[in-house]
């Protein structure tokens with residue numbers, strides 16, 4: 001989870017709902033679309049590592065970690081949009 005925060009430059013509440021009264025994180029809830037998008041992103045990132053960076057048979061997808069969220073996101077939530085903004 002800390003890796004997500006750093007990779008995207010966000011706080012926990014970017015993906016998780018906060019209780020309005022107590023400001024406590026309600027991490028188990030699935031109310032924010034960002035959380036569901038992240039599940040797909042996790043699958044994609046694992047697949048990239050598994051399918052394209054598995055240099056030997058001993059390598060396990062979770063351990064290879066050649067590609068992480070940061071590889072594409074570089075500390076911003078939507079890589080493409082930020083890139084366009086910067087080039088203008």
Ligand code: HEC
Pocket residue numbers: 001002004005008010011012013014015016025027028029034035036038039
């Ligand atoms: C980029 C999105 C994202 C960010 C940022 C993020 N999380 Fe999560 N978190 C998820 C997703 C997606 C799951 C569910 C993973 C799964 O389905 O296996 C999850 C699961 C959890 C869970 C377990 C509950 C559950 O639904 O399985 C806890 C607790 C949690 N996160 C806490 C945190 C905390 C604390 C932070 C900040 C340090 C944080 N998260 C930041 C996306 C995020």
Ligand code: HEC
Pocket residue numbers: 004007008034035037038041042045067068069070071072073077078079080081
């Ligand atoms: C191969 C490149 C790549 C990797 C790796 C990657 N992402 Fe993404 N991600 C993108 C791109 C590109 C977009 C923007 C898609 C769009 O324009 O809607 C995006 C969008 C998202 C969004 C939606 C942001 C929004 O506000 O709509 C979330 C959340 C996200 N990524 C989380 C993650 C997490 C967490 C990881 C690591 C597990 C990850 N991504 C790894 C390329 C990547």
